[in-house]
Amino acid sequence: MRIAIASDHAAIDLKAELRDWLIEQGHEVADLGPETTDSVDYPDFGYRLAGVVADGTAERGVALCGSGIGISISVNRNPAVRCALVSEPLSASLAREHNDANCIAMGARLTGSDMAKACLTAFLETDFAGGRHQRRVDKLSNPEF
Secondary structure (H helix, E strand, O other): OEEEEEEOHHHHHHHHHHHHHHHHOOOEEEEOOOOOOOOOOHHHHHHHHHHHHHOOOOOEEEEEEOOOHHHHHHHOOOOOOOEEEOOOHHHHHHHHHHHOOOEEEEEOOOOOHHHHHHHHHHHHHOOOOOHHHHHHHHHHHOOOO
């Protein structure tokens, strides 16, 4: 699977660990940055991640910041992307099964690497159930405000 991963400075270590682990699992991974621990603005990297998922360059995205909250908000600004903030495997699985999430967000200060890997495994191995969930997912991409 083609997976893009991005973070802010607070999650750079977890990003590197997950990137390498995903490659070991046989995935093609695009690391969208940042490359150093110098302070950056998470929206810049969230928007970058959302762009490559929305245009199909990546099939799935992984967004990381200190809490996972800020970067998930920025990724979700793109109507073609559904990014779920998760902290354990069940929510990661349900995000795929019920919401057809194409991105996952986690907080490096809140989620250890083993739990992050378990979340990623659940996220990547779960299929979208479709059916009654499809009409709801369609509404997420076409909001009527």
